[in-house]
Amino acid sequence: MTAPVSHGRGPPLRIRDGWLEGARRCVSPNQDARPDPQDVSLLLIHGISLPPGEFGGPWIDALFQNRLDPAADPYFAGIAHLRVSAHLLVRRDGELVQYVPFGARAWHAGASCHAGREGCNDFAIGIELEGTDALPYTDAQYAALLAVTRALLATYPALTPERIAGHADVAPGRKTDPGPAFDWGRYRAALQRPDADA
Numbered sequence: 001m002t003a004p005v006s007h008g009r010g011p012p013l014r015i016r017d018g019w020l021e022g023a024r025r026c027v028s029p030n031q032d033a034r035p036d037p038q039d040v041s042l043l044l045i046h047g048i049s050l051p052p053g054e055f056g057g058p059w060i061d062a063l064f065q066n067r068l069d070p071a072a073d074p075y076f077a078g079i080a081h082l083r084v085s086a087h088l089l090v091r092r093d094g095e096l097v098q099y100v101p102f103g104a105r106a107w108h109a110g111a112s113c114h115a116g117r118e119g120c121n122d123f124a125i126g127i128e129l130e131g132t133d134a135l136p137y138t139d140a141q142y143a144a145l146l147a148v149t150r151a152l153l154a155t156y157p158a159l160t161p162e163r164i165a166g167h168a169d170v171a172p173g174r175k176t177d178p179g180p181a182f183d184w185g186r187y188r189a190a191l192q193r194p195d196a197d198a
Contacts, residue, residue: 018101028099030085041158042124047177086126094140112170133179
């Protein structure tokens with residue numbers, strides 16, 4: 001358990017046994033053990049919307065729980081077979097949904113490399129932001145992401161602000177998220193000020 005981390009929009013965030021207190025749990029089967037459970041040393045930020053450009057539906061939960069109906073949308077036919085997950089989703093309104101405990105390996109990065117290390121799933125935490133590459137993320141999402149990041153930094157000693165990257169950074173040419181609409185400057189500047197909101 002860690003000390004509480006305030007995000008200015010409700011009670012402080014705590015991580016207990018790998019789970020973020022206050023997040024809605026929607027457990028994904030798409031997880032397994034990390035090769036080294038002590039090696040949690042990278043935070044990867046992703047972007048997702050299902051169907052692309054649409055927000056608020058049940059489809060991200062369904063994808064991460066292997067329940068996505070391929071007939072529900074033409075786009076789903078090409079992805080319903082995937083076995084993927086992330087540790088956490090930050091919805092447009094700032095709601096937090098956790099699928100995999102942070103100490104376990106979620107299946108979010110795919111073929112990836114960071115600082116010369118292949119297979120980022122082994123040592124990374126994956127956070128999905130509900131959005132697209134082109135549409136700005138919301139103030140509520142920045143506030144929630146900042147609070148979660150602070151809680152993770154307080155919990156995992158090998159994770160530092162310098163070890164935060166986007167999916168596009170570890171899978172260039174294959175992935176583009178969280179995209180140019182994600183304001184890295186805003187996020188990193190807020191991280192440097194312990195009591196600042198995003």
